[in-house]
Amino acid sequence: MLTQLGGLRVERQPSDLYKALMTRGTFPILFITATRIGDAVLSSGLIRRLADEIPNARFTVVAGPVAAPLFVDMPALDEIIVFEKSKDGGHWFKLWRQVRRRKWGLVVDLRGSAISRFLSTKRRAVFRKALNGGPVHKVIEAARVLRIEDEPAAPYLYTSPETEMAAVEITAGEGPILALAPSANWVGKTWPVERFAQVGMQLLGEGGPLQGGRLMVLGGPEDAHIGQSLRDVVAKDRFIDVVGKVDLLTAYACLKHARLFIGNDSGLMHIAAAAGVPTVGLFGPSDDRLYGPWGVKARVVRGPRTLEQIVAVDPSFQQAVCHMMDLPVDTVVAAAKDLLAET
Structure with missing residues (x-):
């Protein structure tokens, strides 16, 4: 099976991308990813694919302030450049000044910017918006971007042993989460x-598929009130409140210990799906x-x-009104029970 990377045609086997880009010493890759957490997670599998197939790769990751912490535990990381x-x-000129002096082996630009054209690199893989076709x-x-759509790279985040151990301590206890x-x-x-409480x-x-289990609530520092709103769902010793108390990678590691995740369309939803937990x-x-959660254990409910x-009512999505009020509790519970049974 043949594919292309930066115009170079190669046979798709585990080591062929490495062979195509092989060089002496380290192979520096500039990886320009998204500003938002969800978009950064959805493209994160490309880093793993490159790392697996180019053993001497070293990464410099460019990401927005909220997404940058997703990459701090990468084992082949040289630098994270926070892109504000x-x-x-002037942010693009500032970034150019930070990266222009280095000779890159590969520049992966998921922002589709012009900056990659002005950098010294052996190969470029730049996002280009499709001009036709349906939603992708x-x-x-x-x-x-890497011409691997026939074998897309599933989202993946690297975590250190310390991050994993912190998650083990946070989720320690009896019963499914x-x-x-x-x-x-x-x-x-x-x-x-x-x-959500219902x-x-x-x-x-009693009688539920996770009877006797525990509840873990996740969110950012600005969501502190959410944990308070859900404290009465279970007994105190079965409640795990990590809202605003852990970083994104620790939340990801904690989710690996969960039996089921339910959440709005958000960065945390994509982090959960990437962690492999059944996700609604x-x-x-x-x-x-x-933007549906990615993976065979993921489901979308509307x-x-x-x-x-919904677009007909709020074309510009600028109204401060909840468009989720018509989603019944019973519909979500039924989807959750089905997914639990299937997994």
């Missing part, structure tokens, strides 16, 4: 926290064809309205 936007557009999932879109992430970056995508009670309560993603005013119907 400026109003005058972001994992496939990222895979096209139900993980809930009721937050999102916009109220329009946020299912009411009271409904789902938790039905799944963890709740969608309303966002396109699950592009209310009765289609995305097109």
Whole structure:
């Protein structure tokens, strides 16, 4: 089976990408990824693919401030450059000054910027938006940058032994863990926290598929109120509140110990799916064809309205109104039970 990387045609076997780009000494790769957490997670598998197939690769990762912590535990990491936007557009010139003096083996630019054209590199893999065709999932879109869409790289985050041990300590205890992430970056995508509580009670309560289990709640520092809202779902000794208390990679490691995750369309949802936990993603005013949780253990749940119907009501997605109110608790509980049975 043949594929291409930066215009070079190679046979797709485990070591062929390495052979195509092999050089003496280390092979420096500049990897320019997304600003948002979810987008950075969905393209993270490309780093693993490159690391697996180019044993002497060393990475410099460029990411936005919130996404940059996702890459701190990478074993072949030289540097993380935090890419902060400026109003005058000077952020691109600043980045160019930081990376222009190095001779790169490969530049992977998922931002589709012009900067890669002005860098010294053996190969370039630059995102280009498709001009035709239907919606394409972001994992496939990222895979096209390296011309590996026939074998897309599943999202993957590296964690250190210290991060994994911290997660073991946080999740220590008896009983399966139900993980809930009721937050999102916009109220329009946020299912009411009271409904998350009802789902938790039905799944963890008497007769539920996770009866006697524990509840883990995740979110950022700005979501502290969420943990308080869900404390009464289970007894105190079965409640794990990590909202705003752990970094993203520790949250990822904690999710590896969960039996089920339920959350809004958010970065945490993509982190959960990448961790391999069965994931139920709740969608309303966002396109699950592009941003659905990735993997065979992932499911998307919607209310009765289609995305097109929601767009008709709020075309610019600027209204401070929840578009998730028509998603019933019973629909989410049923999807969760089905996924638990299947996994």
